[in-house]
Amino acid sequence: MSDNAAVPTAAPDRRALVRAFLASLSGTSLEWYDFAVYNAAAALVFGPLFFPSEDPLSGTLLAFSTYAVGYVSRPLGGFVFGRLGDVLGRKRVLVITLLITGIATLLIGLLPTYGSVGATAGVLLVLLRFAQGVGLGGEWGGAVLLSSEFGNPKQRGFWASAAQVGPPAGNLLANGVLALVSGVLTNEQFLSWGWRVAFLLSALLVVFGLWIRVRLEETPVFRALSEHHDRPTAPIREVWTTQRRELVASVLSRVAPDVLYALFTVFVLTYITQELGLPRGWGVTAVLIASGLQVVLIPLAGALSDRFNRRGVYLVGVIGTAVWPFLAFPLINTKSLPLLVLGVVVGLVLHSLMYGPQAAFISEQFTPRLRYTGSSLAYTLAGVIGGAVAPLLFTLLLAEFDSWVGLACYLLVASVVTAVGLALGKDRSQAEDEEFHALHGTPALGISEPGA
Template sequence: MAARGKAFVASLSGTSLEYYDFAVYGTASALVFPQLFFPGSDPLTGTLLAFTTFAVGYISRPVGGFVFGRLGDTLGRKRVLVTTLLLIGFATVLIGLLPTYETIGVTAPIVLVLLRFAQGVGVGGEWGSAVLLSGEFGDPRRRGFWSSAAQIGPPAGNLLANGVFAVLAATLTSDQLLDWGWRVAFLLSALLVAFGLWIRLTLEDTPVFRALQASGETSAAPIREVVRTQPRGLVAAILSRLGPDVSYSLLTVYVLTYATRTAGFERAQVLSAVLMGSALQLGLVPAFGALSDRINRRLVSAFAVVGAGIWVFVLFPAVASGSFGLLVLGVVVGLVLHAAAYGPQAAFITEQFSPRLRSSGSSLGYTVAGVLGGAVAPLLLTSLQADLGWAAAAGYVALACVLSVVGLALGRNYDPREDEELAAAAAPAEAAADRP
């Protein structure tokens, strides 16, 4: 397999495995954690507490983005990707072994929060280098497609996580699922991480990073340099993610609670709707990434984000109707629009920063947006819907989409000659270094 194809597979598979770990926690937060780790609370409070631990995984992302983003620009993309995969896999397996509140009392939710924090650090450090792994091995003039490898990770991981829970929910009784079945989903991570490591350890670092090393252009303080010299790109990256992050949390996490408690759907029915949409995203994310190589990237994303902001006002009534067909329609169309915004997003964010600062800038933009968007989305959606009704919750999603349009407007159109000139200038030095 050619290096760029291998990098695409490594980015896709590793990120999918890490997002499986992250998504399986989100699904468990909606379905089983309120009863297992917060049993003394009423149903609404228990759900809010479970979603609070879910949010910790987003709040800790900037820690991973700060630490591993910097290391990606100083030590290389590959080393970061191996470390983050081990971190999140280890944390997920430990969650699968964690005793519940009934066994060890208040220690259980405390340890759960700490392990969720570790998951967030791993995911926060993963994304920036994973995007660069496939994007920098690929043709810079087709970065929308090549960078989309990492973007396939969330729907693939979500598909796998919800698929596992769907099988468990369909084959086990509610008591069995609460007793031991949920642990199976977390313990499977050990096998998946082993596969991801095998793929990533066989790769060398990206041509762009090797060129930066050969030319002596790596940054000694990339975080500080990003904030000082490229603040507009950082703001554009953060804002551009808010709408897709909030809508994704709605469509894959909060909808599980809303549909089962408000409209009386069975867990398996809601999981099936999410699975259908996630399956479509596997092909649509790279397709929209490739489309953004032909049409202005910001324009493709903007149309999708505006569509998502409008569609949310259709989604809530569709789910509340109690019709399974309308539930599927609402979730699937929402995830299609998310794919259209998400496919070009990796290329757009990385292109806001110069090659020597890409890992740090991309990681910071991605993780800070995660805190402002995905972290609080299930909490705010739950509170707004309970206190003010579904229209308020939908308005919150629409506002996030408006902010994303502002971020896209602030962003720059990338010139691929930046990468091409760097590679050309560094080629003699890299060739000399390779000679015995």
């Protein structure tokens, strides 16, 4: 077939766009359910079960070390599956990443503990956590493109936010299941076998996610690239050599959201139980309420970034992130449930202001033929310097200074880093989208269709 072969010019219908949005949303929600179940279990049970120690802090550090492994392994997933997504297609890669994460999570639910097999239990847990990270590292970039490449580039902030709803939706499911299980079981039953239920349930969720993704079509943008033989042969090298500034901007832009999310969804559980002596159910309740709000607020923030300047909406969240921890911890330290909920909710509202526009902001930094690779590299590399080390640093800072002030200062530094990333990045360019669709004969909704 020649390079000038005809490409279907009809824009995707609304049903195809909605299916892509739901596939992106459901897939990332399922994978983040897997990841969030692990995060919650790391904070609540993995220390005594897999890394027993007379010092509770040591057990927590070891448990959070396995948490970090899931972030450190993400770049491998980003490198491998990001490249494949630009070469082989979005849909194929997303089926593979869902299987990897889902199977790893199921096997964690079947693992023997330290009491049964000794240190081998911890090693197996780390290996499965590594596999989770690889799957999730290749998931995000494709999920963003799955929904955004079917839609109107003028509304990319909203459509791309489907992938961003995955973390709070998954967190909502995971914490809801854990809260239900821990609520009907005694503490001894929960530690013995109850925590496994949430991991084993992932098998049902993975089957559902696969059913949706297998039925999808490939995105119009990737079909156009394929028809015109414009797929990259070495996308990683191209990103490093031609779009290095865009990559740096994208990586830095993710640091503050990752650190903030780790604080208010993961470390807050450890802080209120070990530092304040509060019931862990209080922390779970706060996270559930805040996550429920995020399911609505993230798409809203994405839509606001379409209407206004994308970097401007993002920056409002960054400024709030720099300030709020200095107010949130005094509220939490009152040991009042309503004030604890307020502290967590406002924290995740600020996260929504950053996370809603983030997917569109990052994908728009890269040309269409390199978007899966560039977005995946940015997502996974940022995870290492942001979310991966955050719980460990939170724990160490709290132990070193015996005060929340060090934690708040950490968020302040992360916010400055993200502000630099936004300054280095570029605003969306409708001209670039028009040029791509004109070159490949694939009008995008709202751009090449008169009256759209």
